Amino acid sequence: MDERSFVAAQDFLLEAKKYWTTEIYGALKADYRHKAAKAAPGEPAEVRAMLGETVLYRYYAWLERHLQRFKYSGRYGLAPYHRERREALLAGLADPGGRLALDPDLDVPKYYSAVDIHQHPGGVSGEDIAGFVYERGSRSTTPMLGARHRDLHQRFTDILAAEGAPSRILDMGCGFGKSTRPFYDSFPEARIEAIDLSAPCLALAASIAAEDQARNVRYRQMDALATDYDDAGFDLVTSTMLIHEMPPEEIERSFAEAHRLLAPGGRMAHLDFLPASEPFARFIHYGHGRRNNEPFMRPLAEMDLEGVLAGLGFRDIEIQPFAEADGVDTVDSAAWRFPWAVVSARKA
Numbered sequence: 001m002d003e004r005s006f007v008a009a010q011d012f013l014l015e016a017k018k019y020w021t022t023e024i025y026g027a028l029k030a031d032y033r034h035k036a037a038k039a040a041p042g043e044p045a046e047v048r049a050m051l052g053e054t055v056l057y058r059y060y061a062w063l064e065r066h067l068q069r070f071k072y073s074g075r076y077g078l079a080p081y082h083r084e085r086r087e088a089l090l091a092g093l094a095d096p097g098g099r100l101a102l103d104p105d106l107d108v109p110k111y112y113s114a115v116d117i118h119q120h121p122g123g124v125s126g127e128d129i130a131g132f133v134y135e136r137g138s139r140s141t142t143p144m145l146g147a148r149h150r151d152l153h154q155r156f157t158d159i160l161a162a163e164g165a166p167s168r169i170l171d172m173g174c175g176f177g178k179s180t181r182p183f184y185d186s187f188p189e190a191r192i193e194a195i196d197l198s199a200p201c202l203a204l205a206a207s208i209a210a211e212d213q214a215r216n217v218r219y220r221q222m223d224a225l226a227t228d229y230d231d232a233g234f235d236l237v238t239s240t241m242l243i244h245e246m247p248p249e250e251i252e253r254s255f256a257e258a259h260r261l262l263a264p265g266g267r268m269a270h271l272d273f274l275p276a277s278e279p280f281a282r283f284i285h286y287g288h289g290r291r292n293n294e295p296f297m298r299p300l301a302e303m304d305l306e307g308v309l310a311g312l313g314f315r316d317i318e319i320q321p322f323a324e325a326d327g328v329d330t331v332d333s334a335a336w337r338f339p340w341a342v343v344s345a346r347k348a
């Protein structure tokens with residue numbers, strides 16, 4: 001497929017997604033408010049009973065599911081586009097500084113291999129070009145931000161930097177390094193370790209870090225549930241968009257691992273998605289999880305995170321909404337947005 005057709009098709013899909021994000025979501029929310037004024041639902045299931053069979057909701061749900069499917073797997077999808085360019089893409093990967101360490105014997109958990117996460121065929125580690133597919137796809141993950149998606153990761157890093165510069169940082173589930181980059185940019189004196197299950201993502205991350213001439217980062221293929229780092233070796237353990245991809249038991253195990261890895265007083269902080277308790281927000285978020293092949297979004301939203309973290313011995317537990325850009329209302333936006341939140345706690 002030629003470049004121009006691919007770019008035009010992806011631009012079209014992004015514009016259609018923006019229409020869905022603003023106009024269709026806005027109409028659905030207005031319909032909900034109108035109906036809820038007569039009898040306010042208390043549970044997401046009651047919102048489903050109210051809206052689930054309407055043409056508007058079905059249109060909303062169809063567009064959400066299928067715009068994403070076309071983005072990855074359609075005629076001008078990310079997967080076929082990158083497959084056609086496979087050899088050139090792989091030839092462009094380089095690790096001159098030796099930042100990359102892969103583990104071909106790593107056992108990948110079943111929850112991970114069984115799901116085509118985000119509707120990405122094979123998920124983010126299913127083929128050797130998966131890192132490129134994911135990187136290109138991530139540019140339109142937050143349709144209202146567009147190219148400013150990168151700012152979101154920087155904003156998270158800036159929040160963490162407000163408490164002073166950490167010197168040993170672990171980024172769990174780093175993907176192709178988008179969440180790691182602001183750490184090596186912002187903390188050039190820190191030692192940064194970034195881990196992921198996906199070899200194709202890590203290879204791309206290391207190649208990008210080499211282009212950036214980052215001297216203080218290593219990318220390692222490792223399971224965040226059981227790393228090989230020593231106890232108490234980090235003062236910041238972080239993740240971005242990782243925990244909603246894990247079942248509750250694995251989330252708990254990753255928190256326990258973070259607790260083991262942190263020095264006393266060290267901080268764990270996860271940027272992820274947690275909807276407000278309000279039933280419409282939950283109905284929308286649970287539906288998003290189903291339609292986008294993210295089966296653990298709802299279980300995360302229903303977990304007692306404070307209880308789990310306190311049980312593991314964390315203190316200063318905070319769960320706060322996170323604005324993806326200046327002036328954005330995270331809790332009650334007029335347009336569809338991810339319900340970003342930061343889960344933060346300290347090791348006693």
Ligand SMILES: C[S@@+](CC[C@H](N)C(=O)[O-])C[C@H]1O[C@@H](n2cnc3c(N)ncnc32)[C@H](O)[C@@H]1O
Nearest residue numbers: 173174175178179196197198223224240241242
């Ligand atoms: C949505 S991506 C986020 C990537 C990156 N943090 C970012 O913000 O762009 C989630 C990442 O978590 C990784 N992942 C999932 N389970 C993991 C585990 N148990 N250990 C390490 N990485 C994991 C996936 O391979 C994927 O790259």
